[in-house]
Structure formats: C-alpha cells, structure tokens
Amino acid sequence: MKNQLLLFLLILVLNTGCNSFFEPEPENSAEAVFDNLWTVFKENYGPFEERNIDWDALYAQYRPQVKATTTEASLYATVISMLAHLDDGHVQLTTPNREIFNANQILNEKIDDGLFDLDVIRGNYLEPGYRQLDDHGYVYGKIKSRNVGYIYFDYVSDNFFILDEFLDANLSSDGIIIDLRHNQGGDFTYCFSEIGRLTDQRREVFRSRTKDGPGPSDYTPWTSWSIEPSGTYFDKPIVVLTDRYTISAGERSVMALMSLPNVTVMGDTTCGAHSTMIGRELANGWYYTIATQNTLLPDGRSYAGVGLTPDGFSKNTAEEMSNGRDQTLENAINRL
C-alpha cells in the first residue's frame, strides 16, 4: 500500500512538475491578442522591406485603439485595418461567422473577379470532348477551329501531372495556351517537376530565403530554384495567361514559364505574393496566415507586392464577359 501511494505521488509530481515547464501562453484578452499578432509578424514576416512597411509605426498607430474593454468586433476592425497596409494575399484572418479577410485589397473585395469565367471558355472556346478534373483542377482541350491546345490549372498540385498527356496531344499543334488566371497557388514543386519537357537546358527561376529567427536579419541562406530538362522537348510557341488573382505557387509557376524563350505572358499583372505561407492561431480562436520569405528573380529584384507584369497587357471587360467573350483568351489565340 505504501509503495502504491509512493508511485501515485511520483506520477502526480512528474505531471505537475513538468507542467510548469511549458512556455507561458499568450493571454486571451483584446490587448494580449493584438500584441501577440503584432509580435509574431514583427519576428516572422519576411517581406516588410520589399513591401516598404514600417511595422513599428503601424503598432504606434493602431495599438492605442485596443484597450481592455475593446469588444471582439472592434478588435477585428482594428486588426484588419492594420493588416490591410501589407496588401499581401498571403496574409489572411479567419474569425467566427465572417468571411475570411484577405489583406490584399483586390482579393478581399473580389475586384474584377468576374472577368475570368471557366464556363465561358468551356462553352464558347473549347471543342467538345475537352477533359477536366472533377474539382476543375485542370481543364484542357483544343480551341475551336484552331490548331491550338488550351489548358487551365486552378491550383498547383498533382493536377500538373496531366501536363505530359496534354503536351503529347499537342505535338503537332501551332502552339499551346497555359491559363493560370485565377490560379490559387499550392505547391510550386509540382509545376517545376512537370514542366521539364518545356525546357532544353537548366534555367534558374528564382531565389528564396526564409526567416529563421526573431531578428530583422535572421534569414536562412538563399536557395536557388531551377527547372531542369526532362523528357521529350516541346518547343512550340506558348502563351501563358495571368491576372491579378494568379497568386503564390501560381506566380512561381509563371516565373518558371517566363524563363522559357518560347513563352509570351499575356493578361494582367499577378498578385505579388511570392513567399511561402504558414498558419498561426490566437488565444481567442482566430486563425491567421503569414508570409515568411523573401524572393528574388534572376535579375536580382524582388517583385513581391508588385507582381509579375505580362509581356502583353490584356484585360477583359464586364460587358465582354456578359456577352460570352474572353478577349484576353482571343488575343492569346491570335498570337499563336
């Protein structure tokens, strides 16, 4: 009995004693939540300098608005006002019973969202018999009355495995269109591993580094990302379509395609969110995302916050779309 009691006490002491070794947790109050979020960004957000953001100044501007008596709604309004200064599509805030807030104004307000419509493309531009994934991860087919192949990618993941089949189907085409408008991003390594047929040599695409400490200069060394030739070379002319909703891994895919000499990019400038993104949680149950990297193109410049500008600008109008016309796609077809 005595031994059993000793064992029980040992277990109790182990658990109780070890519990005290946990790091202090952020408190669940308006002020603590605001300070926690601001501090995590201060220590871990990668592109402050690229985006020309003075994060300390924003603290001075917004922190006085948060008090112990601040309501949840008021705290939300203050936080999104502060985050909006970043204008970063990789910064999002999820709160109960609200739409997800996106710090990029175009994405958040869905500006010109209707200027791309896959139904218009499928209905009016593709020959019957086009192929697609159930979740529209890709749609590919032949342009009506033209010897031009078309493929759309909704995101960047294993849907890119279809590219090889698409290229085989267009070996005798006049060219292909790779449509990355409204591409939601994902994992750029799928694109990089699948477009080996589009290059005949190793091509550097971009360099990136990641925050690895709380100080402003705490970054990993730069890593260079390239595409390598693989498989039967496909050298037909390629037009890549982009718009303001092309984001993240979608933009890194555009970077890879831009490195090819037979590629022309048409459409609108991309979102400008080139970093990787991670998630975080707050004591009140809110979730947010944060960008943690710097990215440079081979010209040594960062286009974060600016976006990748097309070789040929083209933007649909609402009237054209309502008439079932995708002028940007038509411009791409006419180029091939």
Add this chain to the structure above:
Amino acid sequence: MAKLAYFLLVALMMYPAASLPAQQRSLTLRFGPGYNSRQDLIFSPFVHTDWSLVNGGLRYETQNRLHQWVDLGFGSYSPILTPSYTYGDGDQTNAHSFLLANLTYALGKPISSRISARTWVLGGFLENDIHATTYNYARVGNSGYFASIGLGMWARFSREIGQRNSIGATVQVPLLAWVARSPYLVNDDEYIENIYSHKGLNTFFAYLGDGELETLNAVRQLELHLNFSHSLSERWKIGAWYEFHLLHASKPLPLLQLRNVLNFSTTLTF
C-alpha cells in the same frame, strides 16, 4: 542511403528477439485511453491537450539469461484550442492532429535477488520515435514532424504477488539520439526540397537525413511504465498498463510533450 540504413536498423532490432533461445516468450496487446499535452513553438505558442481512446501497442518479449523485448506503440490525438466554429461560406474549423508512433528494442540482464519473487533488470535500448502532426488553421494546414532514433538505458523492477499476480515498473531514459524536426518556421527551402519527390517514404527519409545527433542538452525524454498482470491460465494473462512519456526538445524552438496513458492488456505466453 538513409533509407537503407534505417531499414537495416529496424531489421537488426527484430532479429535478436526472434533468434535467441528463450525460456519464455510472450506477446502482449494493449489498448486504452490517454491524455496528451503538447506545446510545439514551431507551430503555436499554446499548449494543446486532448483525451483519446486511441492508444495502444504490441510487445513481444523473451526471457532467459537475458530479457529482451520489441515494442510497437501508438497514440492519436486531436486537440483544438477553442470550440470549432463556422466561417466563410459555411466552412468549419477543425482540430489539429497528432499521430505518435514508437518502435523500441531493449536488451537487459536480470540482477539476481535474494527474494526470488522480485526481479531487477538493467539494460540498454534502441528507440524509434515518430510524431506526425497537422496543425489546422481554418483553411490552411501545416504538416510537422519529429523523429528520433535514440540509444538509452532502462531499468525494470517486477514482483510476484501470490501465485497469479505481478506488478512491474520500468523506466527508460534515452541518452543519445539522432533527431529530426520541422524547421524554425514550419517550411523553409530545405523542407520544400525534401518534399520535392512527392513520395511519402522518400520525403520521410529526406527529413531524417536533415537531423542531428543530440544529447541530453538538446533532447530529453523519459518513459515510465507501471504494469499489473493477472494470470488467467498458464498461457493467458490480463492486466493494466500505465505509461508516462516526457519529451522535451529545444532546437530550433522548444517542444514539450507530456503523455499519460492507461491501457488494458492481454498477454499470451508461449
């Protein structure tokens, strides 16, 4: 190369237990509830706690001049910081997911006791510890990992109580381990290079390859097992099994996990 080395290590762990002549062999299956507390500052500043019925393991043990056992243990937890809520277009926030697996080989020598009903065993062990975590932040999920291959010491005390009952206590302390863990901010370029193959096993070994040899200054683990068994017959026993696991790692950011598990077991002796 890392893959080959790992599988050789696992095979080496299995071979001695199967090959040495044994006075007694037993196979124990255990299952039951557990309570886990985990704080991993790579992913969150908060302590995530959860009860789960999904904990258990399988142990093969031989006893002769030497005691040896191979143990495969597992646990699954789904903690969430605040109650799930609706956001956006009717989506629901989800709990995080912690999957814990452990494969251990131990070899020990009984220390003779004047009182035959009590036995002390001292020895060494080789342990594989793998944690696969997914932190869900509404629409975004981040995958994480902790893997360690460690060498350590163990000690067991067991005592017969009457003809049919026995109790035991085992403590294990890894002293040296090859430890691989998620990077400082979840996914850096090295992490992305590791997943480039898009193949699970290749990715796992790439993670493992990025690990480092750590001693007690960087990684501290402790396992305490208490067990009770009752013989139903010459071959069958039932029992209860309590485990306490402590894991504390400091690089690149602090990780502390405490796990308490109560299993019910059944043992076949052959």
